[in-house]
Amino acid sequence: MSAVDAVVAPLISAEQRKQARSVGFTLVVLGIVAAFVLGNRPGDAGFKLVDSYIFVIPAQPFARILALVLIALGAAQLLKGFGKWTNVVLGIAAATFVISFLAWAASGGSFSFTGMLQDTVTRSVPIILGAIAGIVCERSGIINIAIEGQLLGSAFAGAVVGSLFGPWAGILGAIAMGVALSAILAVFSIRYRVDQVIVGFAINFFALGLTSFLAARVLTEHPDYNILSPLRPIALPLLSDIPVIGVVLFTQTLFVYFAYMAVAIATWSLYHTKWGLRTRAIGEYPKAAGTLGVDVIKLRYRNVLIAGAVAGVGGAWWPIGMVGRFDQNITNGRGFIALAAVIFGRWHPVGALSAALVFGLAEAIQLKMSNLDTGIPSEFLLMAPYLVTLVVVAGFVGRSRGPKAAGQPYDAQ
Amino acid sequence: MQLELRGITKRFPGVTANDNVNLTLKTGEVLCLIGENGAGKSTLMNVLYGMYKPDEGQIVLDGESVVFTSPADAIAAGIGMLHQHFMLVPVFTVAENVVLGVEPTGRLGSLDIDKAREMVREVSDRYNLNLDPDAIIEDLPVGVQQRVEIVKVLLRDAKVVVFDEPTAVLTPKEIIEFFEIVKTLIAAGRGVVFITHKLKEALNVADRIAVLRRGQVVGEVNPKAASESQIAEMMVGRPVQLIVDKKPHAPGEVVLEVKDLSVVDADGRTMVDHVSFNVRAGEVVGIAGVQGNGQTELVDALTGLRNSTRGSVALDRQDITSASPRVRHAKGIAHIPEDRQRQGLVGGLSVAENLVLTRYHDEEFSNGIIMDWPAAHHAAENLIAEYDVRTPSPDVEASTLSGGNQQKVIVARELSRPLRLSIAAQPTRGVDVGSIEYIHSRIIKERDTGTAVLIVSTELDEVMALSDRLLVMYRGKIVADLDPKVTSAMDVGLYMAGSRPSNTVNA
Numbered sequence: 001m002s003a004v005d006a007v008v009a010p011l012i013s014a015e016q017r018k019q020a021r022s023v024g025f026t027l028v029v030l031g032i033v034a035a036f037v038l039g040n041r042p043g044d045a046g047f048k049l050v051d052s053y054i055f056v057i058p059a060q061p062f063a064r065i066l067a068l069v070l071i072a073l074g075a076a077q078l079l080k081g082f083g084k085w086t087n088v089v090l091g092i093a094a095a096t097f098v099i100s101f102l103a104w105a106a107s108g109g110s111f112s113f114t115g116m117l118q119d120t121v122t123r124s125v126p127i128i129l130g131a132i133a134g135i136v137c138e139r140s141g142i143i144n145i146a147i148e149g150q151l152l153g154s155a156f157a158g159a160v161v162g163s164l165f166g167p168w169a170g171i172l173g174a175i176a177m178g179v180a181l182s183a184i185l186a187v188f189s190i191r192y193r194v195d196q197v198i199v200g201f202a203i204n205f206f207a208l209g210l211t212s213f214l215a216a217r218v219l220t221e222h223p224d225y226n227i228l229s230p231l232r233p234i235a236l237p238l239l240s241d242i243p244v245i246g247v248v249l250f251t252q253t254l255f256v257y258f259a260y261m262a263v264a265i266a267t268w269s270l271y272h273t274k275w276g277l278r279t280r281a282i283g284e285y286p287k288a289a290g291t292l293g294v295d296v297i298k299l300r301y302r303n304v305l306i307a308g309a310v311a312g313v314g315g316a317w318w319p320i321g322m323v324g325r326f327d328q329n330i331t332n333g334r335g336f337i338a339l340a341a342v343i344f345g346r347w348h349p350v351g352a353l354s355a356a357l358v359f360g361l362a363e364a365i366q367l368k369m370s371n372l373d374t375g376i377p378s379e380f381l382l383m384a385p386y387l388v389t390l391v392v393v394a395g396f397v398g399r400s401r402g403p404k405a406a407g408q409p410y411d412a413q
Numbered sequence: 414m415q416l417e418l419r420g421i422t423k424r425f426p427g428v429t430a431n432d433n434v435n436l437t438l439k440t441g442e443v444l445c446l447i448g449e450n451g452a453g454k455s456t457l458m459n460v461l462y463g464m465y466k467p468d469e470g471q472i473v474l475d476g477e478s479v480v481f482t483s484p485a486d487a488i489a490a491g492i493g494m495l496h497q498h499f500m501l502v503p504v505f506t507v508a509e510n511v512v513l514g515v516e517p518t519g520r521l522g523s524l525d526i527d528k529a530r531e532m533v534r535e536v537s538d539r540y541n542l543n544l545d546p547d548a549i550i551e552d553l554p555v556g557v558q559q560r561v562e563i564v565k566v567l568l569r570d571a572k573v574v575v576f577d578e579p580t581a582v583l584t585p586k587e588i589i590e591f592f593e594i595v596k597t598l599i600a601a602g603r604g605v606v607f608i609t610h611k612l613k614e615a616l617n618v619a620d621r622i623a624v625l626r627r628g629q630v631v632g633e634v635n636p637k638a639a640s641e642s643q644i645a646e647m648m649v650g651r652p653v654q655l656i657v658d659k660k661p662h663a664p665g666e667v668v669l670e671v672k673d674l675s676v677v678d679a680d681g682r683t684m685v686d687h688v689s690f691n692v693r694a695g696e697v698v699g700i701a702g703v704q705g706n707g708q709t710e711l712v713d714a715l716t717g718l719r720n721s722t723r724g725s726v727a728l729d730r731q732d733i734t735s736a737s738p739r740v741r742h743a744k745g746i747a748h749i750p751e752d753r754q755r756q757g758l759v760g761g762l763s764v765a766e767n768l769v770l771t772r773y774h775d776e777e778f779s780n781g782i783i784m785d786w787p788a789a790h791h792a793a794e795n796l797i798a799e800y801d802v803r804t805p806s807p808d809v810e811a812s813t814l815s816g817g818n819q820q821k822v823i824v825a826r827e828l829s830r831p832l833r834l835s836i837a838a839q840p841t842r843g844v845d846v847g848s849i850e851y852i853h854s855r856i857i858k859e860r861d862t863g864t865a866v867l868i869v870s871t872e873l874d875e876v877m878a879l880s881d882r883l884l885v886m887y888r889g890k891i892v893a894d895l896d897p898k899v900t901s902a903m904d905v906g907l908y909m910a911g912s913r914p915s916n917t918v919n920a
Contacts, residue, residue, distance in 0.1 A: 272523050274516040281502050281513050288500040291462075292514035292565070293485030404503075 020081050023090055027074030030097050035067035038104040045103035046110025049244050059107035063100045070097070102365070105374045116364050117248040121256060124353075124360030125321065126151055126331070128259045129314030130338025131345065131352035132266050133178075133307035137185075138347060139270060140303040141283040141405040145200025146185050147311055148335025149207030154178040154315025156211040159326030160219075162228045162319055170228065171316045178312025179305050181207060186304040190297060193409035204335070212328045219326065230324045231255070255321035258313060266349040279303055283403030286410045296410045314338075333386065340389045347402055362388040414491060414572040415439050416461075416604065420470035423456055430456035432628040433470070438573060443595065443605045445615040445636075448625030449648050449845040450816050454608045455497070457625070458575050462494045463487040485514075493566025494575040499558050501550045508533045508546035511565050536564050540597050555704075556587035563594060574598060575606040580614055584703045585873060585906025592618055610648075610846075612641040612655075613874075624648055649847045657878040659857045664881070665694035667730075668865035669715070669834050674724035676710040684710035686889035687724070692834065692865040697856070699880030699897070700869045703909050707889035708869045709751060712838045715867070716748045717741045728834060742771055745833035749823055749840050751869070753816075757823040760812030764804050765793035767811045768826050800825035801851065817848030824852055828859055835859055838869040853879060873902055873909070887911045 039060055046054040070093055076082070082089050102113070130147040137144035157177035162170020181203055188199040219226040231253045239250040270276040278299060281289040286296045318330050337359050344358075345351025362385040369381050416438040423431040430453045438444045448454050459465045461472060463481030471478045474490055481487045487494075501510050508529040517528040533546040542560045550558060559579065566574050576595075580588045595605055595618060609615055615622050616636045623633045624647040631647055645653045669692040676685035684707040692698045702708055713719035715726060717738040725734045728744055736744075750756035758767050769778055769789045778789045793807045802821045804814055811819060820840070828835065837856060841849040856879060860866050870876045876883060877897045885893040885908040893908040904914040 268523075274518050274522055274524055277505075277509060277513060277516060277524055281505070284504055285500070285502045288502050288510070289513060291464075291484050291494065291496065291500045293483065293488050294514050295483075295485075 020086065021078065023086055024074050024078035024081075027070050027077055027090070027093055029074075030093065031067045031070030031074060034063050034070060034097060034100055038063035038100050039067065041104050041107045043108035045106040045108075047102070047106075047113035048110055049114050050247075054110055055113070057099070057103045059100075059103040062103055066096055066100050069093075098361070098365070102368075105369055105372050109372070111368060111372060114244050114247050116368050117244075118251070119364035119367060120357060120360040121248055121252060122322075122360075123363045124356040125255045125259045126314040126317045126334050127338045127341055127356035127359050128353055129262060129310050129317070130335050131341040131356055132262050132349055133311035133314070134339055134342040135266065135270075135345075135347055135349060135352060136279070136303050136307040136310065138342065138403055138406045139283045140279045140300050141286055141403060141408065141410065142185070142189055142300060142304050143196040143200065143407045144185065144304075144307060145197050145339065146181060146203035146207075146335075147338050148331060148333065149200075149204035150178050150181045150308060150311035151315040151335045151338075152204075152211055152329070152331045153181050153207040154312040155318040155330050156214065156315075156326050157312075158316035159228070159319035160225050162316075163225050167228060167231055167320045170320050171313065174316035174320075175309045175312035178310070178315060179308040182304050182308025182311070185308075186301050189409065190300050190304070196407050208329060211326070215326060215328050226325050228319065228324050230320055230322055253321045255313070255317045262310060262313075263349045263353045270349070280403070282410070283405055286405050286408075290410070300410065311335075337385065337389050343402070359385055359388060414604065415475055416492075416573050417473040418457070418461065418470065419473055421457065421460055421467050421472075422469035423453075423460055423465055423467050429628050431460065431467070434625075434628070434630055436623055436630065438604045438606060440572065440602050440604045441599055442620040443599060443607055443618055445607045445609065445619030445622045446625060447609055447612070447615045447622055447644060447648060449610060449847075450843050451845070452625040452648070453628040454625055455577060456628075458494065458577060458606070458608060461487065461575065462492060488514075488569050488571075491570065491572035492575065493569060493571025493573070495559070495562045495566065495577060495579055497578045497581065499555075499562055501558055501561060503549075503551035505550060506546065507544055507548050507550065507553075507561050507564075510550060510561060511546075511568055515569060532568060533564060536567050540564075540567065540594065540601075542594070554587075555582045556584065556590065559583070559587075559591065560594070571603065573604040573606065575608070577608045578610070579607070580609065580611065582704060584910045585902065586910045588614075612644055615644065616641065626650060645846055649845070651847075653846050654850050657853050657857065659879075660861065662696050662860065662881040664696040665863060667691045668694050668728065669867065670727040670730070671715070672725045672727075674711070674714060674726065675722045676707070676714045676719060677722050678710060683722075684889050685714065685721070688886075688889070688891050689724075690884055690891060690894070692867050694833075694865050695860055695863045697860050697866040697868060697879050697881045699876035699883045700867070700886050700891075701873055701876045701883060701905055701909060702871065702886035704871050706886045708838070708871075708886055710889075711886070712748075712751070712836060712869055715836055716746065716750075745831060747827035747830075747832050747835040747837075749820075749827050749835070749837040751838035751842065753819050753823055754812075758811045758819055761810055763808045764797070764802065764811050764814070764822055765790050765807035767822055768793040768796050768807075771826060772830075796825040796829055799829070800855075815845070817844040820844050820852060821848060824855055828855060832859065832864045834865045834867065836867045836869075839871065840868065841870075841872070841875060873905060877902060877905065885909055 042060050044056050045059045046056050048054045073089060073093060077086065130151055133150065134144045134147050154174035154177040158170045158174035161173025184203055185199055188194045189196040233251050233253050236250040240246040270280065278289060278294050282294065282296045282299055290296045319326050338356070341352045341355035341359060344355035345353070366381045366384045369376060370378055418434055418436045421431050421434040422429065434457055436444070446454050456465065460467045463484045463486045466482070472481065473479070479490055481490070508526060511533050512529040517525040517532070519525040530546040533544060537544040542564060544557070544560055544564060550561065579591060583591060598605055607618060616639070619636045621633055622636055622639065622644065624631050624644060626648060634644060642653070642655055645655055671691065672689050674685055674688045675683060678684045686707070688711065690698070700708055710719060714721045717736055721734065725732055727733060728746065733741055733744065754760060759770070769792060773779060773784065778785050790807060797804060797807060800821050802825060803818050811822060814822065840852055840856065844852065856866060856868070868876055868879050880897050883895045883897045883900065883905065884891050885895070885905060887909060888911065895905065907914050
């Protein structure tokens with residue numbers, strides 16, 4: 001028996017081998033970049049952690065040592081592989097590379113490192129909430145490409161309602177808009193069984209067209225419909241006194257705290273409640289749930305609407321949590337990045353949170369870079385978050401399996 | 414509990430699937446519902462399970478008329494169903510699957526998974542089903558998955574358990590175990606409805622047999638007093654030849670030679686593992702095995718649909734290991750694929766178009782650019798007549814034909830030309846008894862004209878009856894090369910399950 005067992009035991013698959021190889025190459029490439037690009041600026045870089053302390057990194061030696069380490073790690077990965085430690089090695093290498101990059105950019109000066117991390121968390125909010133909306137939908141078997149449209153529509157609703165009736169009403173208005181756009185997705189994909197990707201795209205263009213039109217025609221004529229004072233950060237007692245972390249995590253607006261809660265509640269609900277078991281079942285094999293008396297259609301409707309509400313809060317972040325107004329296409333693709341976070345996070349809320357933070361970091365760095373004089377064109381910097389998305393999804397996700405029934409309409413018979 | 418179906422009629426556009434069906438089931442008995450595919454067995458059971466609403470008639474439980482609008486109603490009334498395709502979420506554990514829909518909950522609506530485990534263990538121990546509540550479904554053999562399904566219905570306290578074609582996916586050994594479980598259920602005072610098209614099983618396990626034909630109950634028979642051919646005649650409506658009629662074979666030269674062939678699937682698993690065998694002219698070689706032991710991948714490699722990772726395939730001593738399907742086809746290889754809807758036919762094309770699918774590029778039907786449709790149509794009409802395809806016209810969509818007739822279209826297309834090798838996978842799966850008889854006779858006729866024939870089937874009776882030589886595949890390897898005339902089905906079943914008959918171990 002044992003000989004036979006060995007035959008069918010899944011060996012390391014071609015997919016995994018390919019992924020291991022690409023990790024090795026990535027490490028080597030990062031090493032080369034570190035050696036020739038990051039190592040070409042002399043001078044010390046100051047990373048301001050708290051007002052009274054600046055951490056100094058000598059940019060050039062740091063980059064050169066890093067280059068050697070990265071190339072060595074890459075070679076080790078290509079020759080032997082780190083096995084289950086691969087991702088840890090890659091994570092540490094990428095983080096160090098980012099620090100070296102920042103040191104290169106800031107060499108000869110200093111910048112607020114803590115502020116950048118705080119920005120990272122702030123800017124992750126719509127991505128986190130968008131991703132949770134995506135996860136709740138896809139886990140129940142409905143592909144949600146419409147996250148972008150839901151964020152944009154609710155940003156608009158949040159701005160207008162918020163300007164007229166105050167920020168809290170604005171958040172409710174945004175939620176209502178998110179739910180309404182979700183209802184379109186739900187009705188067309190569940191009731192009329194239209195291809196879910198197509199409905200999603202239609203919603204995105206509908207939301208973009210409608211809000212752009214209204215912004216140009218209505219909001220420009222009535223500027224008072226589009227101005228409100230955003231929520232201020234609240235420093236949580238005690239927690240916010242922790243150095244660095246207190247500022248980064250606990251001196252934030254309610255949106256950030258809501259995002260933390262959303263991740264925790266979504267994780268617990270999906271894996272530790274009756275609702276979660278049924279939701280995952282109807283996303284994997286709805287017929288199995290249906291034959292056991294679970295009302296698949298009703299649960300799908302409910303979940304898609306819940307997702308719309310979550311995306312609604314995510315959309316409200318722009319006018320109410322950040323800039324105090326609505327602008328044309330203010331979301332600028334964050335919904336699609338949220339979709340990438342769903343996949344990168346393997347349909348798990350905590351995974352999506354990590355992915356969202358990576359994308360948030362890319363955005364925060366891009367903001368910092370435009371303040372520091374690096375010589376990198378600003379257009380290129382604006383591209384950075386999307387470039388990160390592309391690299392992450394194409395390179396490191398590999399083939400991750402989503403809910404099996406996602407995209408398939410359910411037919412009770 | 415006594416269950417009665419009274420005058421159940423269910424119509425679909427164009428067909429009456431159930432026509433005034435009356436049935437009664439008492440507790441502690443096994444009622445076998447037998448009939449061909451499309452006779453209305455599954456429709457009837459879906460009516461009983463609340464998935465279809467009957468157009469006429471009623472379901473009566475202990476004298477009271479009930480109406481089921483969803484499976485939830487049927488479950489609540491004590492009816493449990495094991496579907497032909499298991500209704501299990503592959504990535505869930507046994508316990509998660511079993512409690513889905515009746516989840517034990519703790520505080521704040523949290524899922525009490527410990528309680529769920531305990532529930533599974535308790536039922537599993539009581540009925541001796543031997544299940545691990547934490548095993549993931551997709552890692553389990555089908556026989557065990559079926560026991561999970563049984564625990565599901567028992568946990569919902571089903572008084573009547575409906576099994577829809579429960580033995581189709583089981584090994585012979587698992588089938589015997591399954592019948593033991595059925596006996597336990599009966600002993601525990603539950604009623605069993607057993608749907609099948611296999612005559613032997615019906616006679617073996619039933620207390621009563623109801624025969625369904627074209628949506629009607631055409632009769633009830635007592636299994637102690639009935640014979641297989643009698644029931645088959647009731648199912649089909651005419652006398653049927655159940656035994657394959659064939660002359661002794663006269664094998665000629667080696668036509669197909671497979672040497673050390675290995676095939677890997679998309680996930681990198683070795684599905685065909687160093688397989689070597691050959692098939693001679695005028696010989697039927699059968700490959701038996703439980704589904705998923707590499708037969709699909711082997712056939713794909715032989716027909717050019719999948720690359721092999723090592724080894725070689727030769728036809729008439731010419732290497733064809735990496736030849737394209739069309740080249741193989743041109744060399745005289747016919748392929749009757751295992752999944753006729755996915756691989757055998759294009760459902761949306763007409764019967765005539767399907768019949769020329771492998772030859773549309775021949776001079777006979779096209780000049781290289783433009784199709785000669787009248788010629789194709791003419792050829793199709795001849796084939797329809799010769800192979801007895803029951804179709805209203807050559808121009809109807811192939812998907813509208815019955816399973817048996819769809820299969821005849823494929824057989825007609827593949828066998829109606831000079832052949833060296835014919836490969837047939839599951840040639841009679843989901844095909845009615847009448848068409849099975851015909852397809853078998855065509856395959857034997859093909860052998861008698863000197864073609865090498867390779868049959869791959871999970872239906873043990875079928876491969877045993879057709880083959881002159883029988884190979885058994887288990888986990889990608891050929892584990893036995895047998896003479897079906899002197900081997901018992903039980904012994905073949907043991908090989909299929911990965912063990913060996915005890916007498917050969919001693920020998």
